[in-house]
Amino acid sequence: MGAAVDLKEEVYRRKRGRENKCIESVAPGHTEQVDNIIQTITQKITTDYGDLVNQVSRGEKEVQVLENVVEKTIVDLGAGLGRACSTRETVTKVMDSILGYGILQPYINDPEITDIFVNGPDNVYKRVKGEDIFIPEVHWKNNNHLEQYIRSVLVRCGRKIHSGIPLVDARDVKNKLRINAGISPVAKIPYITFRKHTVYNFTLEDFLQNGTFTQEVLDFQQKAVEARLNLLIAGPTGSGKTTLLRFLAEQFIPPNQRVVVLEEEEELMLRLHNLVALEAKKKSGEEDTSVEMEDMVRNALRMAMRRIILGELRGKEAFTLLRAFGTGHDGGLTTIHANDTYNAIEQLAVMMMYANQPLSYTQLKRIISQSVDLIIYIENYRVVEVTSVDGFDENKNDVILNPVFVTERAEDGRLNCRFCSISSNLRKLFWQRGVKI
DSSP states (O other): OOOOHHHHHHHHHHTOOOOTTOOOOOOHHHOHHHHHHHHHHHHHHHHHHHHHHHHTTTSOOOOHHHHHHHHOOOOOHTTOTTTOHHHHHHHHHHHHHHHHHGGGGGHHHHTTEEEEEEEEEEEEEEETTTTEEEEOOOOOSSHHHHHHHHHHHHHHOOOOBBBOOOOOEEEEETEEEEEEEEEEETSSSSSEEEEEOOOOOOOOOHHHHHHSSHEEEHHHHHHHHTTOOOEEEEETTSSHHHHHHHHHHHHSSSSSEEEEEESSSOOOOEEEEEEEEEEBBBOOOOOOOOOOOHHHHHHTTTTTTTTEEESOOSSSSHHHHHHHHTTOOOEEEEEESSSHHHHHHHHHHHHTTTOSSSSHHHHHHHHHHOOOOOOEEEEEEEEEEEEEEEETTTTTTEEEEEEEEEEEEESSOOOEEOOOOOHHHHHHHHHHHHHHH
């Protein structure tokens, strides 16, 4: 086996090596006159032709159609940049401002930057390998200038922001960006946040070399998926929950089994053949309707699927999902934010309370004990504990948890994952599903 690798470092290495991707150099600074002209034209186009910008961004209309509108607007306004740029070059700059990300484009392109935070016109940060770094060279003239930039970004995502709708969530599907922005009166200073999302399909060798799990833990996880146990993958933010879920699903779910994937925002992008992927939808107008995670779980129960995969539990959908898990819908996989295995149970029970069902906290925990079979806890891309859920203790009014694998620190300082035991309840479940352990 080769030298150990760090999966987080590998993320950045693979980003740097993506084909046909290059980091654009920051363009030389424009004069204030050039900036003003480009801003004026951009504002007019996004205001008067917002629908066209959105259609071009989605690929529904040719870019040339928008370019013609931009060129006509420049001519009508007499807004050429004189000696600095020709009309053709002015069109290019305005198109970059409308369809690209302008001054932030080099940072959007940079594969090592995972987040960009614009906290104000002269307060911009980038996140690189978990560290937030100030970018002094990026700034806007004032709050109004930044607000116009925010409007131009959101309009091509099909969203509008104004005093009546001062907070907006949006997605740039093409560039795999999640965008959150706010303006007055809620945000006294305009802000916009960009979060990147890129799928990396790590190999088995990557996980083993990194120490994400040992061969023994891997074999057990494989048998758990094959036995159609309901798995809950828990861990803190950025711990590798989604990466592990994707790996287990793609590696060990039989290709002929019908799978439905439910997500708030598409992240998993599983390479499975017999699959239907659903994504939640927010209400975008008075006559529009929203589709929430809970709605999609209910819909999934009518799809004759073999497995439900829910990307991340966040709210009241937890109640509907666990009721399904506990009533014959086996083989489910989902993730949850938690600080440890016990906290995962607590968080799950609290989410189920959002469903406003006439059940006590204790009764909800009893449902959990009947629905979840195995909890895999992961931290920093390392599986540190695998725990079986073995029923409900009526005396203590709590879920019974028994560790299968635990991580301990050896005398030499290294972390070792040690096998504990397989409870009689879990062993019986494997036997019932026809899987030998």
